Amino acid sequence: MALWFLRGLARQVVTTRYPAVLDPWAAALPTPPSFVPGRLTVEVARRLVESCPSGALWQADEELVLDVGACTACRTCQRVAPDAVALSGVFELAASSSVHLVKRIPIEGGER
Amino acid sequence: MTAPLLWAAGIAWLSAAGLGLGASRRLFLWAAGVVSAAGGAACLVGGVLLALSGRATATVLGAGDVVGRLDLRAAPLAGAFLVLLGLVTLAIGCYAPRYHRPEPATAVYLCAYNLAALASLAVLVAGDVTTFLVAWESMTLACSLVILRHHRQAGVGEGGFLFLALGEVGFAMVVAAFVILATHAHSLDLSVIAAHAGSIPLRWRSAAFVLALFGFGFKAGLVPLHIWLPAAHPVAPADGSAFLSGLVIKLGVYGVMLFAFVLLGRGPAWWGLLTMALGALSAVIGILYAIVERDLKRFLAYSSVENVGIIMTAVGASMTFSVYRQPVLGAFLLLVALYHVVNHGTYKTLLFLEAGVVENASGIRDLDRLGGLVHRMRASSVISLVGTLGIAALPPLNGFVSEWLVFEGLFQGFRVHSHLIGVLILLAAATLGLTAGLAVFAFARAFGIAFLGMPRSSEAAQATDAGQPVLGPGLLAAACVALSVGAPAVLVALDHVVRGVTGVQLRPVLLVSNLTVIPAHTNFSGFSPTYLALFLVAVSVVPVAIYLASRPRGATRRVPVWDGGIVSFKARMQYTATTYSNPVRVTFERFYRPDVHIDRASDDPAGRSGAVHYRTKVLPIFERYLYQPVVRFVQVLARRLQPIQSGDVNLYLLYILLVVVVAYLVYPW
């Protein structure tokens, strides 16, 4: 027990000061995707919807709908379409209503 | 006034016995009960008057040569026991008509019971050896008839047989003890024997004491002489068990007290130490066996063994203190022993009567199948609770007062100038402390499992109070409260008794006038049972007042009790009597040496499914290691001697000739 404590001190492991200060390593946490609107075509959108293993992406009219609540941050969509999808880097996702978690992203290039 | 009241009681019981013979008709059943209760009331008042008077009254019945003399002497020592006899028979008289059904077997039973009560009265007022012995034996025989009421059921025969057999062994020893004393005193009159005590050589008195201790110990239920108690109590009818536990075993205690304090005079220290040791042992062994009992009445029987142990410890300590020049403490402990006799008789009778009510209502005596009786049997539950609080020695009831006073007496062992004796007395106190703790546990288990929670079987679920006797047990519950709140008055009365027996005046030292009891010495401690009771009642008003004052004025929401979120609570999820007593059983495993059998579907961990059967039985130490070897020895001896009884008439004629010749040769000497 003492060794663990001393080792932590040596490696400068300290208690996080969240929410006052955000730790630098928080940037590497898995986060939901964000979409580059210019690159998001209908074909890309179709491939993204197919590939999402959690069913967090679907298409509604001219928009790609992302359910942040269903997203597990597995980055499959980012591997499928690396130009269109970036990691949002947002891990503070708490919402008072599930409506706030459903995001609509416009798809480029109409019907094709 | 005493003598007429006791005569009235005796006549009442004789009449009740006669009326009882007609108890196949309901009218006679009730008449017998009422007359018996009236006799009990008369005996109660007579006993109180006798105790308060502190003097003996003597009567002689019949001086003719044909019928023989009947010497009756009501001594102060008998006063406390007469009070108990009166109280017990009064309660049972009120209880019996509602408990029994009008049948021919009930008729025999009621006759036997009332004759047993009459014989007990005779034992207590016997003035000479013959009266005592005849009354004692009559009581034993009548009680065995009481036990054998349901003689066709399993286990009843064994219970009655054990009671009778051990009673007879004890009786033989008691006869021997009396014969020793009577021979040396050249008289059969008890008062003459008491007066001559000093002139009997010490070794004969010691022999008489040991014979009396063990002989009366058989009846009282001292370990290891107690084995008839758990056999006879469950099988006797409830009021019979109540009479046995409430009164008959106290007659054993009376016998020991008679010898130790009246007939034998001052003796060596080892008498008291032996009694104290046997008492302490009985107390702890009794309660240990009680804790693992599933049968409600066997449990109560073992608890009686425990309480007799406490009484005998107090008696033994009293004798020891008197020998070591602490007469005040000796008298105090005798007073406390008498007080505990009355207390235990009261609440044990109550508990047995209530056990009978439970058995009648549900048909079960097994604790593991009872439960939840408090919902449908309110009156019985309240009365049982009073009895349970009393016997568990919880304040402010009478059990607490008398056990507390026993401890007060024993803790003053340091006043004895011998270190060894002081330590031994303290050891006895420690044993009693363990007993008291275990007793609280045992009775929490008995009352909690039987009355609280959910019913563990369908019979328990439909048990009700309808048609069950309430007056008898209720009277005893009221007596328990009266004995505790009015403890100062009771102790004053017992002080008269003790003064009559030992000659020591406790009253100025007891300082009871302020309602405070001081155990024999002012610089030790003191407490007031009356004020304690009042205080406890008053202080329980405070949380009620706080609750009423602080009730929220806004809307409140009533929600169910938090049960961990389970779907529904099933009766099988509760503690059973066996599992509740598990901590004690595991702690004292070396004493119990239980026989454990576990059956399961398969021993393969992967294939374990289905019911698991767990059977455990504690080792009956005394039956296996004491009684069975003796019985086997007697049987072997009997087989060896069998050839003498060949059935050949000629051989018998030869025996007669030999005996005549030997007698002719021996007689001149």
Add this chain to the structure above:
Amino acid sequence: MSGATAAPGGDEDRLAARLAGDIRALFGRSLHIRTIDTGSCAVCESEIRLLLAPHYDLHRLGLFFTPAPRHADLLMVTGPVVRAMEVALGKTYTAMPEPKLVVAVGACPLGGVYEEDELVRGRLDRVLPVDVFIPGCPPSPLALLQGLLVAVGRLAEKVSALSFIAEQEAAP
């Protein structure tokens, strides 16, 4: 696709603001949390347990765990609300005194993993009124902290303002 919430769009924000103020006043800096697992894979539980570790140290924020629902102010629910746990969940919620909050943790109670069928309810807000949802599978302890502080009103909700539309440069 939208979750069933109690009040319609416009009043909701006003109610939320008032509730936040009330909650802040009532719970201040001392809140007792009761967790319940309605059939999760227990990874969310690991993250929740990590909150007590010295690295995240829940106690410095005045938040505590309690096993007794009678002492709890906030109910933290993981798992997709398996039907077998519905009675227990309901009893736990009923046993909590008012005012109380409910927080759904992870993707399961948000309906993200299981659809409603004969074994599972799927979404927590089909069973209880939920105050805060914390997405993630599992949400990291920092996300949990943010969610709890949002529930207590000490942090503002961020995700409603976000659009998840990246600028031309990909965010790191």
